[in-house]
Amino acid sequence: MFNFSIVTTWIDNLLRLTLGLGDFWAILIECLLVGVALLTGYALIAIVLIFMERKVCAYFQCRLGPMRVGPWGLLQVFADVLKMLIKEIFFVDKADKLLYLVAPFLVIIASVGTFSFLPWNNGAVVLDFNVGIFLMTAISSIGVVGVFLAGWGSNNKYSVVSAMRGAVQMISYEMSLCLCLITAVILTGTMQISGIVEAQTGPWQWLIFKGHIPALIGFLTFLVAGNAEANRGPFDLAEAESELTAGYHTEYSGMGFGYYYLAEYLNLFVVSGIAATVFLGGWAPVNIGVAAFDQVMDYIPGIVWFMGKTFLVVWLLMWVRWTFPRLRIDQILKLEWKYLMPLALINLVLMTVVVAMGWHF
Numbered sequence: 001m002f003n004f005s006i007v008t009t010w011i012d013n014l015l016r017l018t019l020g021l022g023d024f025w026a027i028l029i030e031c032l033l034v035g036v037a038l039l040t041g042y043a044l045i046a047i048v049l050i051f052m053e054r055k056v057c058a059y060f061q062c063r064l065g066p067m068r069v070g071p072w073g074l075l076q077v078f079a080d081v082l083k084m085l086i087k088e089i090f091f092v093d094k095a096d097k098l099l100y101l102v103a104p105f106l107v108i109i110a111s112v113g114t115f116s117f118l119p120w121n122n123g124a125v126v127l128d129f130n131v132g133i134f135l136m137t138a139i140s141s142i143g144v145v146g147v148f149l150a151g152w153g154s155n156n157k158y159s160v161v162s163a164m165r166g167a168v169q170m171i172s173y174e175m176s177l178c179l180c181l182i183t184a185v186i187l188t189g190t191m192q193i194s195g196i197v198e199a200q201t202g203p204w205q206w207l208i209f210k211g212h213i214p215a216l217i218g219f220l221t222f223l224v225a226g227n228a229e230a231n232r233g234p235f236d237l238a239e240a241e242s243e244l245t246a247g248y249h250t251e252y253s254g255m256g257f258g259y260y261y262l263a264e265y266l267n268l269f270v271v272s273g274i275a276a277t278v279f280l281g282g283w284a285p286v287n288i289g290v291a292a293f294d295q296v297m298d299y300i301p302g303i304v305w306f307m308g309k310t311f312l313v314v315w316l317l318m319w320v321r322w323t324f325p326r327l328r329i330d331q332i333l334k335l336e337w338k339y340l341m342p343l344a345l346i347n348l349v350l351m352t353v354v355v356a357m358g359w360h361f
Contacts, residue, residue: 002121002122002301002302003122003123004120004121004122004123004124004302005122005123005124006123007123008123008124011030011033012026012030015029015030034126038112038115038116038126039112042112042115042262042266045266045269046262046265046266047077047078047081049265049266049268049269049314050077050080050265051066051073051074051076051077052311052314052315052318053265053318054066054073054076056315056318056319056322057318057322060319060322060323061322081258084254084255084257084258084261085254085255085258087253087254088253088254089253089254089255089256090253092154092155092156092251093155094155095153095154095155095251096152096153096155097153098153099149099150099152099153100149100150100153100154100251102149102153103146103147103149103150103153104146104150104249104252104255104256104259104260105146105259106142106143106145106146106149107143107146107147107150107259107260107263108146108259108262108263109142110139110140110141110142110143110146110263111143111262111263111266111267111270112266113139113140113142114136114139114140114267114270115266115269115270117132117135117136117139117193118193118270118273118274118277118306119193119194119197119277119282119283119306120283120302120303120306121283121301121302121303121306122197122283122302124302124303125193125194127193128192128193128194129192130190130191130192131191131192132191132192132193132194133181133185133191133193133196133278134191136193136274137174137177137178137181140229140270141174143170143263143267144166144167144170144171144174147163147166147167147170147231147238147248148163148164148166148167148248149163150163150248150249150252150260151163151164151166151247151248154248154250154251154252155251156250156251158243158244158245158247158250159244159247159248159249159250159251161244162238162239162240162244162247162248162250163238163248165237165238165329166231166238166247166248168329168333169228169231169235169237169238169329169332169333170228170229170231172228172332172333172336172337173225173228173229173235173336173340174225174229175336175341175344176221176222176224176225176336176340176341176343176344177222177225177226177229179221179341179344179345179347179348180218180219180221180222180225180344180347181222181274181278182348183211183214183215183218183344183347183348183351184196184207184211184215184218184278184279186348186351186352186355187199187207187210187211187214187215187351187354187355187360188200188207193277196277196278196282197277197281197282197283197284198284200281200282200284201281201284201287202287203287203288203289203294204287204288204289204361205281205284205287205361206279206280206281206284207219207278207279207280207281208279208280209361210360210361211351211354211360211361212354212360212361213350214347214350214351214354215279215351217343217347217350218279218344218347218351219275219279221340221343221344221347222274222275222278222279223275223313223316223317224335224340225336225340225344226271226272226274226275226317227271227317227320227321228332228336229267229271230264230267230268230270230271231264231267232264232268232317232320232321233320233321233322233324233326234320234321234324234325234326234327235326235327235332236321236326237326237327237328237329237332240326248260268314268317269310269314271313271317272310272311272313272314272317273306273310275313276306276309276310276312276313277306280309280313281305281309282302282305282306282309283302283303283305283306284302284305285297285298285300285302285305286305
């Protein structure tokens with residue numbers, strides 16, 4: 001399989017040896033290139049996800065979705081982005097202006113920061129620390145602060161109720177989310193993102209196969225908790241339109257609202273990407289132990305495997321959103337604290353026993 005570190009090494013040598021730049025300028029240019037690539041990918045994936053959601057929603061509701069702007073409605077998202085960019089940005093009277101202005105940036109920073117940890121290909125991991133899983137969950141937690149400050153700073157009673165719901169829900173489901181990741185860390189023996197993927201290379205070595213029952217339970221629990229963490233239906237009570245208008249971002253317009261809109265869809269992609277990385281092998285191909293088949297699979301680029309697995313999970317979560325009705329707040333918290341949390345704890349102990357006894361593949 002192609003190792004992307006060949007490209008990064010070539011760029012580094014070009015800047016340092018060919019152009020004769022010092023360490024400071026070479027590192028600065030490399031950081032700028034990586035930043036531009038991340039932000040470009042972030043924007044493009046958001047556009048794809050918005051269009052995909054509309055079409056998936058239309059399919060489940062037996063309609064066509066956007067069809068007027070461009071062929072098959074392909075340009076509808078671009079029209080919406082343009083409209084959002086030129087919308088007037090207003091300020092709410094008697095709102096806490098500092099909190100009101102800072103909140104959207106906290107949400108988008110948390111989203112982009114977590115997005116930066118995703119392993120796109122072998123050798124193409126932007127942030128690859130030895131405690132990568134820990135840092136990823138820590139950075140993603142900043143988004144809770146942005147949601148709460150948006151409601152509190154807007155000076156709107158509906159936004160405050162929404163922010164309280166969102167904060168309680170996200171903090172609660174982070175417990176199950178982290179326990180599922182710890183279960184995977186116990187099986188792979190590392191918290192480094194690339195190390196988790198490398199532990200899943202080889203025939204039938206994806207965690208859902210390698211760790212069998214505990215890994216499968218962890219994967220399903222992670223999907224439920226991740227869906228709630230991203231405020232997606234049926235866990236979107238913080239944005240219950242029939243009760244709270246638009247929720248915590250009711251008083252935002254223009255790109256203030258746009259940041260929340262972007263973060264919601266990219267958080268869906270991030271949750272799906274983490275699930276694909278930790279439980280489905282990330283960029284690792286499908287290997288079944290048959291030499292000819294495995295060789296053909298190895299020719300497919302790692303980024304294709306990663307994107308394919310991630311969008312498969314995205315589609316699954318969209319299916320869930322447009323199938324199940326919205327839950328009440330008591331049902332959401334009961335599901336976490338009475339069912340998911342105990343299940344994740346028991347599964348963590350089970351995985352520890354499986355690893356200690358060597359019962360995994």
